[in-house]
Structures are given as structure tokens and as C-alpha cells.
Amino acid sequence: MNSGFGVFQEEHEAFRRTVKQVVDRELKPFVRAWEEAEEFPLALYRRFAELGFLGLKYPEAYGGTDAGYLYEAVLHEELAKCGSGGVAAGLAAQFTIGTGPIHLFGTDAQKRAFLAPAIAGQKIGAFGVTEPDAGSDVAGLRTTARREGDYYVVNGAKTYITNGVRCDYVILAVKTAPEKGHKGVSLLIVEKGTQGFTVAKKLKKLGWRASDTAELHFEDCRVPVTNLLGDENNGFFQIMGNFAWERLSLALGAVGAAEDILEQAMRFTRERQAFGQAVAKFQVVRHRLAEMATDLECARQLTYHALKLHAAGEYALAQTAMAKKVATEMCCRLADQALQLHGGAGYMQEFDIERHWRDARLGPIGGGTSEIMNEIIAKQLGL
Ligand SMILES: Cc1cc2nc3c(=O)[nH]c(=O)nc-3n(C[C@H](O)[C@H](O)[C@H](O)COP(=O)(O)OP(=O)(O)OC[C@H]3O[C@@H](n4cnc5c(N)ncnc54)[C@H](O)[C@@H]3O)c2cc1C
Structure with a gap:
């Protein structure tokens, strides 16, 4: 059954064969062990970067291939067949939520500092919206970022964050104007190692076991204003x-x-x-x-x-x-x-x-x- 007719062209199907080969040879034989260990090797990010898989929809200027969404769609479908939702999710987070907002809303300097190394598999990104007391209700998030000179001072917590343990940076949803509800949300890139940013724990899960899922804490964490993504209060x-x-x-x-x-x-x-x-x-x-x-x-x-x-x-x-x-x-x-x-x-x-x-x-x-x-x-x- 050629179910992809009308969406995917021969070049996408050729790419599918390449991805399938990688999944069959480099992931499938190992996923059970990785599920057992509740993590997969970090080297996989480098390998996916080498294959060009981390930058399919991103510009060549930042190391992407600009191939487009349809190629990445093929990658999502085939990756899901590796036998571990956790491996698929941990890798996919890198080329979706961990980099997408920087591609869409970042400045050239932010793209060079975070997007390019993520496409190269050198930095791992995460996306932190969900909080212990706010999941579906994004506008109700409570993590605050108070402006002090050239810094935002971040206080709060995030939970269920994919790649939260191993990430080098997290794109964090914060309230910069708590009184304005959904119109007071902003996105900040917070680097691991910034004082006051800690991984509180790695969470145990029903599924997606090979991916890391974390609770993150921020206490008086000072983030340079240059790490604001797009306009302040436009985060929602x-x-x-x-x-x-x-x-x-x-x-x-x-x-x-x-x-x-x-x-x-x-x-x-x-x-x-x-x-x-x-x-x-x-x-x-x-x-x-x-x-x-x-x-x-x-x-x-x-x-x-x-x-x-x-x-x-x-x-x-x-x-x-x-x-x-x-x-x-x-x-x-x-x-x-x-x-x-x-x-x-x-x-x-x-x-x-x-x-x-x-x-x-x-x-x-x-x-x-x-x-x-x-x-x-x-x-x-x-x-
Ligand atoms: C393995 C895993 C990985 C994740 N990775 C990330 C990540 O990388 N980054 C991130 O930010 N988040 C992540 N999440 C969080 C995920 O996006 C949230 O779990 C999801 O958005 C739901 O939020 P919640 O868990 O707080 O549920 P709640 O919002 O507390 O909802 C509980 C129940 O109430 C229902 N409900 C809530 N509001 C309404 C409404 N208005 N109408 C009807 N029903 C409603 C919900 O549908 C649900 O059934 C991850 C979660 C898991 C489990």
C-alpha cells in the first residue's frame, strides 16, 4: 500500500530508506539495553548530526540542510519504529522543541550560540514549559523572571522536561509580567551551569524510559537579557x-x-x-x-x-x-x-x-x- 502518495516524493522515499537503514543497524539492536539503563548514549546526537538529521528544516547558515518539513516528517515516522519511544523522543526533542523556538524567534547571535551547536550535536537543548502546578494551563505558569539591570532573575520550577538532565540549555517559559496573565509570558534561554539552576531529580516513568525526564529548579538564577527569545511578554x-x-x-x-x-x-x-x-x-x-x-x-x-x-x-x-x-x-x-x-x-x-x-x-x-x-x-x- 503506497500510503504516502500525494505527500512524499521519490526523494523523500529515498531519504526514508536511509533513515530506515540507520534505525535498523544503529538503534534497533541496542534499544532494549538502553531502555534497561534508562538512557541512550550521548554519542547518538553527534551521529545524528553527522547524518544531517538534526538540521533538516534549519538554514545552511547554521549548519542545517534546509531540506524542509517533509524530510523531518519522514524522520519522525521512521524513528518511531526503533522500538523505544524514549530514544525517539530524546533525539526528536533536539530537532523539535529544543531548537525550534530559537530557529523561529532567535537573533543571529542566539542562533550562532545555541542553534548551530545543537544542529552539530555539540549542545543538547530542552524546552521547559510545564510546572508542578501548571501543565495544560500555560498562562497559569508561576516561574518568574524579574528584570535587574542586564539580567533576569529567575525563580520557580519546571517538571517533566525531556532531556532536562542532560541538556546544555533549556528554553524556559517564564512570567516577566505576572499581572498580565498570558500576555506576561516570555521565553529565556537558560544555560546549564548558571548559578541557581539545578536538576532536582530524574523522574521514573511508565514509558519513554530511555529518555531523560527531569524536574528543574531555579533559585535567584541570573540570566543575561541577551538570552531573551523574541519580544518580552510575547512568550505565550x-x-x-x-x-x-x-x-x-x-x-x-x-x-x-x-x-x-x-x-x-x-x-x-x-x-x-x-x-x-x-x-x-x-x-x-x-x-x-x-x-x-x-x-x-x-x-x-x-x-x-x-x-x-x-x-x-x-x-x-x-x-x-x-x-x-x-x-x-x-x-x-x-x-x-x-x-x-x-x-x-x-x-x-x-x-x-x-x-x-x-x-x-x-x-x-x-x-x-x-x-x-x-x-x-x-x-x-x-x-
Ligand atoms: C514523558 C513526558 C515528557 C514531557 N516532556 C515535556 C517537555 O519536554 N517540556 C514540557 O514543557 N513539558 C513536557 N511534558 C509535559 C506535558 O506536556 C504535560 O504533561 C501536558 O501538557 C499535560 O499537563 P499536566 O501533566 O500538568 O496535566 P494537567 O494540565 O494537570 O491535566 C490533568 C488532566 O486535566 C485535563 N484538563 C486540564 N485542563 C483542562 C481543560 N481546560 N479542559 C478539559 N480538561 C482539562 C487534562 O486533559 C488532563 O486529563 C512531558 C510530559 C511527560 C509525561
Whole structure:
């Protein structure tokens, strides 16, 4: 089935073959050990940089290849098949949330100081919005940045931050004018090593285990004003703008992971014998697999529709929210059904389905929950 028809051209499919080779040879054989260790080697960032994977949508002036969103879409889909949501997320955070805002809103000096080394795999970036008391409610965040001369003095905490332990800098959402609500949010680049910036703890998780997820603390942390991204008090709109690609990339990752899940369910049920025949021969199993393939195809087409709009430069807010919600929820359903089709084997760590099932569950939560996606869609409908 050529499901990418109409979105991806031959050059994208050629790139897909390259990524697939890298995933098969350099990630798949090792992901179980990395999941067990709850981290993957830092050298992978350098390797991905060498391959040009960290700068696909970034200008050549900063070390990118300017290849565009469609190439990165392919990367998201194929990376999701590596067998570890954590490895995929830890690497993808580097070329999405960890660098996207600098590319979109940074000055030339900020791009040279942070974006270029991140594209080269020399610096790891993170994006810190969520707080212990504010997740979906971005406007309700409480971390403050008070201006003192040429510095902002930052106080507060962030949680669930991907790459928070190992990052060299975090793009931090702060309140520069707390009294102004969502119009008082700004984005600051805070470097690791700045006094008052500490990693409070590395968090234990249901899934995405190979990625590092941290709670970060800021106490009288002095950040130079030159590290402000874009205009002061414009952070809420910058965060919303940045969400577009983050959500689309989560939808694309869900589509890629679901492809892997379906393939594994088909392989397992063809090989597994019960009552003297392959499990895949039972009518109920064939129909279950057919329904899973249909579910995947619906989500894929909606995701590709949003992708086409995004790649054409449209701000497709509703379509992106729909794709994110539909694709990530579809992936959870497929992982659950595939686990059932595996029987007891699906519950065992030696099969990838168990990990897919745990990893998929983050999809409808991270980058804005399904409930928040519904809110966005409803607002776009004028409700
Ligand atoms: C593994 C992992 C990695 C993450 N990485 C990052 C990262 O790198 N950077 C970062 O900033 N954040 C990150 N997050 C945080 C993630 O984006 C948030 O968890 C998510 O936005 C939801 O926020 P919350 O957890 O505070 O849930 P809450 O906002 O507390 O929501 C709890 C429940 O209430 C519902 N709810 C809330 N408001 C409404 C509403 N208005 N209408 C209806 N329902 C509502 C939610 O949908 C949810 O079901 C990560 C989270 C995880 C688990």
C-alpha cells in the first residue's frame, strides 16, 4: 500500500530508506539495553548530526540542510519504529522543541550560540514549559523572571522536561509580567551551569524510559537579557506557534509506531499456532487486523493532510490538533489490540509490543492533552 502518495516524493522515499537503514543497524539492536539503563548514549546526537538529521528544516547558515518539513516528517515516522519511544523522543526533542523556538524567534547571535551547536550535536537543548502546578494551563505558569539591570532573575520550577538532565540549555517559559496573565509570558534561554539552576531529580516513568525526564529548579538564577527569545511578554504566542510542529511530529511518530505495531501483530499471528492453525487464520483475528489497518490509515491520512498544510506554510491549528488527537489515540488502541493478539507473549518484555503499549500512552498527554486538542478544535468551530 503506497500510503504516502500525494505527500512524499521519490526523494523523500529515498531519504526514508536511509533513515530506515540507520534505525535498523544503529538503534534497533541496542534499544532494549538502553531502555534497561534508562538512557541512550550521548554519542547518538553527534551521529545524528553527522547524518544531517538534526538540521533538516534549519538554514545552511547554521549548519542545517534546509531540506524542509517533509524530510523531518519522514524522520519522525521512521524513528518511531526503533522500538523505544524514549530514544525517539530524546533525539526528536533536539530537532523539535529544543531548537525550534530559537530557529523561529532567535537573533543571529542566539542562533550562532545555541542553534548551530545543537544542529552539530555539540549542545543538547530542552524546552521547559510545564510546572508542578501548571501543565495544560500555560498562562497559569508561576516561574518568574524579574528584570535587574542586564539580567533576569529567575525563580520557580519546571517538571517533566525531556532531556532536562542532560541538556546544555533549556528554553524556559517564564512570567516577566505576572499581572498580565498570558500576555506576561516570555521565553529565556537558560544555560546549564548558571548559578541557581539545578536538576532536582530524574523522574521514573511508565514509558519513554530511555529518555531523560527531569524536574528543574531555579533559585535567584541570573540570566543575561541577551538570552531573551523574541519580544518580552510575547512568550505565550511563541509557545503556541511552536506547538504546531511539536504536535504534528507527535502525530507522525504515532503513525510510524502504529505501522510497526501492526506489522508485529501480523507477523506474530501468522507464526503463532492455536487449535492446529495459525492464529491469523481465525476470522475474528483477520478482521481485527483489518480494522487496525483501517484505523491506522484514517489517522495517517488526517496527519498527512495537516502536514501538507503545514509544509505549505499554513497555520493549520484545528487540523493539527485533530491529527495529534486522532493519531496518538489510534496508536494506543493499536498497541492494546496488538498486545491482546500476542496473548501472554505481549505482556513479556522480550516482545516490543509491551514497550509500544507503555510508550504509546504518552501520546494523548504530551504536547497538549487530547482534552486540550478538543478545546482548540471547538474554539476553531466557533463554539
Ligand atoms: C514523558 C513526558 C515528557 C514531557 N516532556 C515535556 C517537555 O519536554 N517540556 C514540557 O514543557 N513539558 C513536557 N511534558 C509535559 C506535558 O506536556 C504535560 O504533561 C501536558 O501538557 C499535560 O499537563 P499536566 O501533566 O500538568 O496535566 P494537567 O494540565 O494537570 O491535566 C490533568 C488532566 O486535566 C485535563 N484538563 C486540564 N485542563 C483542562 C481543560 N481546560 N479542559 C478539559 N480538561 C482539562 C487534562 O486533559 C488532563 O486529563 C512531558 C510530559 C511527560 C509525561
